[in-house]
Amino acid sequence: MFKKFFSKIEQLLALSQSAFSPKQFIFLSSVLVGISSATAVIILKTFAHWVFRFATYVTIHTNFFKIGLLKIMLPVIGIMLTVFVIKRFLGGTIEKGTSQILYAVAKKASIIPRKQMYAQIVTSSLTVGLGGSAGLESPIVITGAAFGSNYAQKYKLNYKDRTLLIGCGVAAGIAAAFNAPIAGVLFAIEVLLVDVSISAFTPIMIAAATGALVSAIALDETILLNFTSRQTFNYHNIPYYILLGTCTGFVAVFYARNFQRTEHFFSHIRFSPYKKALFGASILALLIFIFPTLFGEGYESIRILSDKDPSELLENTLFRGFRDNSWALLAFVGCSFMLKAFATGITLGSGGNGGNFAPSLFLGSYVGFFFSKLLNLIGLTNLPISNFTMVGMAGILSGLFHAPLTAIFLIAEITGGYGLMIPLMIVSSISFAISKRFEVHSLDVKGLAKKGHVFTSNKDANVLSTLDTNAIIQRDYLTISPEENLEKLVDLISHSNQVIFPVVSKENRLLGIVHFNDIREIIFNSYRVKYTLVKEIMTDPVAIIHPSNSMEIVMDKFESSKKAFLPVVSDDKYYGFISKSVALEAYRTKLKSMTIE
Numbered sequence: 001m002f003k004k005f006f007s008k009i010e011q012l013l014a015l016s017q018s019a020f021s022p023k024q025f026i027f028l029s030s031v032l033v034g035i036s037s038a039t040a041v042i043i044l045k046t047f048a049h050w051v052f053r054f055a056t057y058v059t060i061h062t063n064f065f066k067i068g069l070l071k072i073m074l075p076v077i078g079i080m081l082t083v084f085v086i087k088r089f090l091g092g093t094i095e096k097g098t099s100q101i102l103y104a105v106a107k108k109a110s111i112i113p114r115k116q117m118y119a120q121i122v123t124s125s126l127t128v129g130l131g132g133s134a135g136l137e138s139p140i141v142i143t144g145a146a147f148g149s150n151y152a153q154k155y156k157l158n159y160k161d162r163t164l165l166i167g168c169g170v171a172a173g174i175a176a177a178f179n180a181p182i183a184g185v186l187f188a189i190e191v192l193l194v195d196v197s198i199s200a201f202t203p204i205m206i207a208a209a210t211g212a213l214v215s216a217i218a219l220d221e222t223i224l225l226n227f228t229s230r231q232t233f234n235y236h237n238i239p240y241y242i243l244l245g246t247c248t249g250f251v252a253v254f255y256a257r258n259f260q261r262t263e264h265f266f267s268h269i270r271f272s273p274y275k276k277a278l279f280g281a282s283i284l285a286l287l288i289f290i291f292p293t294l295f296g297e298g299y300e301s302i303r304i305l306s307d308k309d310p311s312e313l314l315e316n317t318l319f320r321g322f323r324d325n326s327w328a329l330l331a332f333v334g335c336s337f338m339l340k341a342f343a344t345g346i347t348l349g350s351g352g353n354g355g356n357f358a359p360s361l362f363l364g365s366y367v368g369f370f371f372s373k374l375l376n377l378i379g380l381t382n383l384p385i386s387n388f389t390m391v392g393m394a395g396i397l398s399g400l401f402h403a404p405l406t407a408i409f410l411i412a413e414i415t416g417g418y419g420l421m422i423p424l425m426i427v428s429s430i431s432f433a434i435s436k437r438f439e440v441h442s443l444d445v446k447g448l449a450k451k452g453h454v455f456t457s458n459k460d461a462n463v464l465s466t467l468d469t470n471a472i473i474q475r476d477y478l479t480i481s482p483e484e485n486l487e488k489l490v491d492l493i494s495h496s497n498q499v500i501f502p503v504v505s506k507e508n509r510l511l512g513i514v515h516f517n518d519i520r521e522i523i524f525n526s527y528r529v530k531y532t533l534v535k536e537i538m539t540d541p542v543a544i545i546h547p548s549n550s551m552e553i554v555m556d557k558f559e560s561s562k563k564a565f566l567p568v569v570s571d572d573k574y575y576g577f578i579s580k581s582v583a584l585e586a587y588r589t590k591l592k593s594m595t596i597e
Helices: 002-019 022-061 064-089 099-107 119-127 137-154 159-178 181-192 198-218 235-267 273-290 299-306 310-314 326-349 357-377 385-401 404-414 421-438 446-450 459-465 486-494 526-531 551-561 580-594
Strands: 500-504 510-515 565-570 573-579
Touching (some): 022 119, 022 137, 022 198, 064 273, 099 137, 099 159, 099 181, 099 446, 119 137, 137 159, 137 357, 181 404, 235 421, 299 310, 299 357, 310 326, 326 357, 385 421, 459 580, 486 526, 500 573, 510 565, 551 565, 551 580, 573 580
Antiparallel strands (some): 565 573
């Protein structure tokens, strides 16, 4: 039945592709990709919500040690099941993090494997849905991107359209996850797409609006992260928002570094996948037993913190006897956000699947609460705690992902208005500046940076990183021996268009270079031509390129040497030349192909 239904849909789409103009078909496609991404969000969020509700029900109707046992068992089961599914059904590996989308756009012609359309949903629902301390947004984004890419492949769309539909899937995923279409559009453009023209905004906006609409219709608003409690912004508190921006910037750096250290630690443990999963999940279970707020995405605890009775956070914990003690609550909140980096690192490092988007919001809300509550308790001021809790989320999100615009508008949308726009801008920009000072690359991009596939706000560097140095090496240059006289060189000049000649030994080692401009006067003197050896007039190369050099390094060498040609050496032997004009032409061609119009 379903097979027939989808077969008819495909036939209709094939007909519409021939009947519509390319732009009209892209508009239709953006709606369908938006619906697909929103469906993934509905599945993931609903599953995670009902598992949390189940755990909460047991918490209320049983004694503490029984619920403690439950919260220990669920994450262990979830991570173990995730590893089982990956080993048994997904070929033993699964790529994590949104950086894989960047890599696919740049290095794989925007081709994302089909399995990513379901692999992320299944594995992240098991990990996070059953209590793993991570987020669902990264898997949602990857799933949306995979829908866009594979849809484009199905209907044989070109690279630009594939990339555009990837952006549509990403925007729709974020929009549906938070009912925040503007934030979805900004995330797709600010974090993932290299370059987008104004006209390309329309399909991305359509996809984001579709995703948000489907999510709003199908999901109960209690499942999504949203706030109703917000106090009026007071401009007298601006100095404290500046301090909060500074704090969130440094905490973002703390989180990024310790999360990666934890993941790195688990990647070097020589256990079998199941033993590693059991080891990591056991540590996570202990952390969750002591700090139940680390269970799952943590969105419910964010709501509690921003509400009128944040002491509710201590209910059903080892510290429930200190519920009326504000300092105990503050200590609990402080320990929770300090441990979040390790809890998420353990979750993902031991074999679970998830992302850092939700942890960044968790961390930000806890830092904002801790900061404002501490200043209030010591009597320094009387800050609106709910406002600082919300604004803190923008600070950490901006600092971790280097996406201040996404952070500003996401929090503005989920808080139901733009009354906090000024503090959001202050905190996000300061946090971004501090994080950028200590961490050049965002959390998800650092892995790519280590492999030389980094993407930054520098568009030139982005485009150059997508070029292959080997593709522009010219290997057909005529060579000459250092013992030859200039008669041989003049003969080569007269029978070729070369203006530069590599001087090589019998073993094909590069000994020097002769440029036509340097010998122009000599070649008209027959005596000097006959009795001058090549080795007497050759010069050492100013710079040498290796085939493994990135194009960014190549262009830096052209810039510093001020030369139009540079020799390429591989394994200590002459390999060819790269012309600056050829490199620039490759850059221009790539830039044109990557600009989404």
